[in-house]
Amino acid sequence: MNNRQFEKIQNGQGFIAALDQSGGSTPKALAGYGVPEDSYSGEDEMFDLVHQMRTRIITSPAFDGDRIIGAILFEQTMDREIEGKYTADYLADKGIVPFLKVDKGLADQKNGVQLMKPIDDLDDKLRRANERNIFGTKMRSVIHEPNQSGIQEVVEQQFEIGKQILDADIIPIIEPEVDIHSxxxxxxxEILRDExxxxxxxxxxxxxxxxxxxIPTNANAYKQLIDHPRVLRVVALSGGYSRDEANAxxxxxxxxxxxxxRALAANLQANQSEGDFDKALKEAVDTIYDASVNKR
Structure with missing residues (x-):
């Protein structure tokens, strides 16, 4: 494990950018960027376009290691290059710690939750992640209702797989999202915190x-988790809130x-000039950074 990256994630001032939209969410991400589904044909062309979008974000001077301490990548982004370097190495050169999304999406809802689908190729993904100098991983479940057994199952699944990731000398991000519309x-x-x-x-x-x-309904509801000695860092997803609301x-x-x-890329458009694109990204980065480091 890279000790310098470990220290940056543990103590660095800034936030982690999520650039990990995958097959199911990529068309929506491209549409938000101003690239409709009828403008490309097939998955290969779609992933080429989303890599161009991510490359534009990552290479922007607004996307820097002074405010962004880490970035979460989709598997194809990890395997592709930016300016002749694998994406994780390009990020590391900017002082940004690379993470990889490893889950394969959500199972159908049961007991008020959605577990992760089986990750049958996890060992291979972790091997390749180590080869590509990935520091950590991320995997997502969703909680819709306060069902004790369902939430317990979500957390147990996350930590079971998390231990497999730890065995590969990689730091797992455990992500049991609570639906903001619950x-x-x-x-x-409350149940999630205790589990x-x-x-x-x-x-x-x-x-x-x-x-x-x-982000919890009651401020500082997760303080016990943030202060726990086994927790390297606690980060928040925007979850469908607007950027202003999420920041507040x-x-x-x-x-x-x-x-x-979404809150990071909301105002980025494919047809923007480089100047307008960098300005919009800088505004997003600056406001999210401010909300992450400047507290009450």
Missing amino acids: DNKEKCE ILKQLNNLSEDEHVMLKLT KLKENDGLIASFS
């Missing part, structure tokens, strides 16, 4: 994980930093 979001978060604490307390002293969580909520939570996707 009728009882606050209760979901995560159970799992954290079972980790050994040399095992560390990261957590990626929905984030500021209320001490020690919580952003890991935004």
Whole structure:
């Protein structure tokens, strides 16, 4: 494991950019960027276009290691190059720690939650991640209802796979997202916190994980998790909130930093000039950085 990157993630001032839209969410990401589905044909062309979008973001002077401490990549982005370097190496040269999305999407809802689909090729992904100098991984489940057994199953699945990732000398980001539209979001978060604490307390002293969580209804509801010695960092997803709303909520939570996707790229368009694109990205980066480091 890269000790310099470990220290940056643990103590660095800034946030983690989420650039990990995959097959199912890529058309929506491209549409938001101003590239409609009828403008390309087939997956190969679609992924070429999304790599061009990500390359434009990553190579922008606004995307720098002074404000962005890490970036989460899709598998194809990890395997592609930017200016002659594999994406993770290009990011590392900018002082940005690379992560990889490893899940294969969500299973159907049951017991108020959506577990992850089986990741049958995880060992191979982790081997390739090490070859590509990836520091950490990310995997997502979703919680819709305050169902005790369902939430327990989500957390247990996340930590079981997380330990497999730790065995590969890679840091896992555990992401049990609580749906912001849940009728009882606050209760979901209480159950989730307690279930995560159970799992954290079972980790050994040399095992560390990261957590990626929905910004809680009650400010600092996850403070116990942020302060836990087995937690390297807790980051927040925007979860469908607008950037302004997500930033305002984030500021209320001490020690919580952003890991935004849609809120980061919301005002970026394919037809923008380089100057306008860089300006829009800089505004997003600056405001998300401010919400991550400047608390009450």
